[in-house]
Amino acid sequence: MNPVKPGETPRTPWIVGVSGASGTPYAAAVLRALLAAGESVDLVVSRASRLTLLDETGISFRDAHWEADLREWLSRGADGKPGTFQADIAGVRHWSAGDLAAGPSSGSYPVKGMLIVPASTACVAGVALGLSKDLLQRAASVTLKERRKLVVAVRETPLNGQTLRHLVALDDAGASVVPASPGFYAGATHIQDLVDFVAGRVLDAAGVEHGLYRRWKGELGNGT
Numbered sequence: 001m002n003p004v005k006p007g008e009t010p011r012t013p014w015i016v017g018v019s020g021a022s023g024t025p026y027a028a029a030v031l032r033a034l035l036a037a038g039e040s041v042d043l044v045v046s047r048a049s050r051l052t053l054l055d056e057t058g059i060s061f062r063d064a065h066w067e068a069d070l071r072e073w074l075s076r077g078a079d080g081k082p083g084t085f086q087a088d089i090a091g092v093r094h095w096s097a098g099d100l101a102a103g104p105s106s107g108s109y110p111v112k113g114m115l116i117v118p119a120s121t122a123c124v125a126g127v128a129l130g131l132s133k134d135l136l137q138r139a140a141s142v143t144l145k146e147r148r149k150l151v152v153a154v155r156e157t158p159l160n161g162q163t164l165r166h167l168v169a170l171d172d173a174g175a176s177v178v179p180a181s182p183g184f185y186a187g188a189t190h191i192q193d194l195v196d197f198v199a200g201r202v203l204d205a206a207g208v209e210h211g212l213y214r215r216w217k218g219e220l221g222n223g224t
Contacts, residue, residue: 013040013093014206015104015114015143017136020048021155023118023180024056025078025192029199030117032074032087033210040091042104042111043070044136047097048120056080066094078195097134104139113149114140117202118180121156121163128166128173144173151205153198155180176205186214187222 014034018027027049034041043066045053050061057076061069070089077084095102103109116123116136123136132138143150152175154167167177178201182194193213200212214222 010110011040012110012112013042013091014112014208015042015044015139017044017046017114017116017123017139018049018053019046019116019118019120019123019136020052021118021120021123022052022056023153023155024049024053024073025076025195026153026155026180026198026202027117028074028076029078029192029195029212030115030202031092032085033199033203033212034208035087035089035091037208037210038091039112039208041093043092043094044097044102044104044139045094046123046134046136048122063094063096070094078190078192084192095135097136099135100132100138102135102139105135105142107142107146111143111148113151113206114143115151115153115202115206116140117151117153117199118155119152121154121159121166124152124154124163124166124170127152127175128169144175147174149206150175151178151202152176153178153180153202178202178205183213185216185222 045061053061059073074087075085076082126137127140130141132141171177180198182197188194196212203210
């Protein structure tokens, strides 16, 4: 499943799950930053998220053409303009959301952890309840049972009591809940800056180094 040739380092990826919540630019920013940091990625794009991606970017994400579709997606900025970024996707392995026999469905498959970005309330509920209705939810359940890092970037407002209880359950299970809530102290001047702030906080929770936003240094007025 993870063949390693003599002299090679075993591949230990981050799983990135993209659910159906609005916020596909957040996922793109996280993916670009992981790849730029030299990390390997196992990508799971849910069925619902493909509809959101189509609506937000005009891109149809297709299993049979995932490499071309992913390159197009990652090339776009948060404003939808194509050709804004370049990303080397050689470190990405794609798994179909319906493939429950995929590597990430098993705890014996080596990964560093999992980032769900953005996370819909339906996804949050499925993971909190252990439903495992698709590979994204199954991989998240496996991540929790194996005591690996799970970061859930929930993107919804307002949040009702049921969802809040699900989020508390995930926190109790060891997940990091990171609301997609951009900060303004870093001197954002473009929508991409706000997207990168959230993506950066997701990576902070995962312990992955990045340079997506300017950090607070205790000095007022640096955001202007």
